[in-house]
Amino acid sequence: MCVVPIVALALVQTAGSAEPRADGAHGVVAASTTTQAADPAPAHPELRAVFEAFGGKPGLDALMEDFMVLLLADEQLNPFFAYVDQAAVKKHLADQFCVILGGDCTYTGRDMREAHALFEIREAEFNRLVELLQAAMERRGVPFAAQNRLLAVLAPMQRDVVNK
Numbered sequence: 001m002c003v004v005p006i007v008a009l010a011l012v013q014t015a016g017s018a019e020p021r022a023d024g025a026h027g028v029v030a031a032s033t034t035t036q037a038a039d040p041a042p043a044h045p046e047l048r049a050v051f052e053a054f055g056g057k058p059g060l061d062a063l064m065e066d067f068m069v070l071l072l073a074d075e076q077l078n079p080f081f082a083y084v085d086q087a088a089v090k091k092h093l094a095d096q097f098c099v100i101l102g103g104d105c106t107y108t109g110r111d112m113r114e115a116h117a118l119f120e121i122r123e124a125e126f127n128r129l130v131e132l133l134q135a136a137m138e139r140r141g142v143p144f145a146a147q148n149r150l151l152a153v154l155a156p157m158q159r160d161v162v163n164k
């Protein structure tokens, strides 16, 4: 199987701002090293053809069924997924991928940093999850080029998911 390299992107730094603060305090907010969580479902309307190649929303729902089976059967990743609300994870993943691929869906889950904050996730586990996603896409007959277009937009999320 061809493993697509996952590109780690530089962290985004919040810039200094003269806007009023959300907490009601006034004055210039100093530049901070705090990082902002990235949009968990950045829409890519140009990927609409990729969305179709996945079989639209029904295809994504079916993909997540297969993906969860693989995650739970995997020795390395089972401990992460065995005790969570698997139905919610599948739904949120399908909605998230749908939005990302330009589909007409709404993502109602948490941002990526928050959703994964209770877990210690290493790069090796991120890479394993990507392998299993590739296996699930392969099983569903998603064309290789479409697989890679999706993986390319998921890759930058590594910085919000990997926290160990």
Ligand code: HEM
Residues within 6 Å of the ligand: 077, 080, 081, 084, 085, 088, 089, 092, 093, 096, 108, 109, 110, 111, 115, 116, 118, 119, 121, 125, 126, 127, 129, 154, 155, 157, 158, 161
């Ligand atoms: C690009 C990679 C990833 C994406 C796009 C992603 C996306 C998501 C989404 C959308 C949710 C649902 C959030 C919610 O319900 O509010 C979720 C939950 C979860 N993810 Fe990830 N994830 C990624 C990588 C990983 C990795 C590498 C692991 C661990 C090895 C992991 C473990 C989990 C677990 C355990 C949950 C359930 C959290 C809970 O219910 O408290 N994820 N993920």
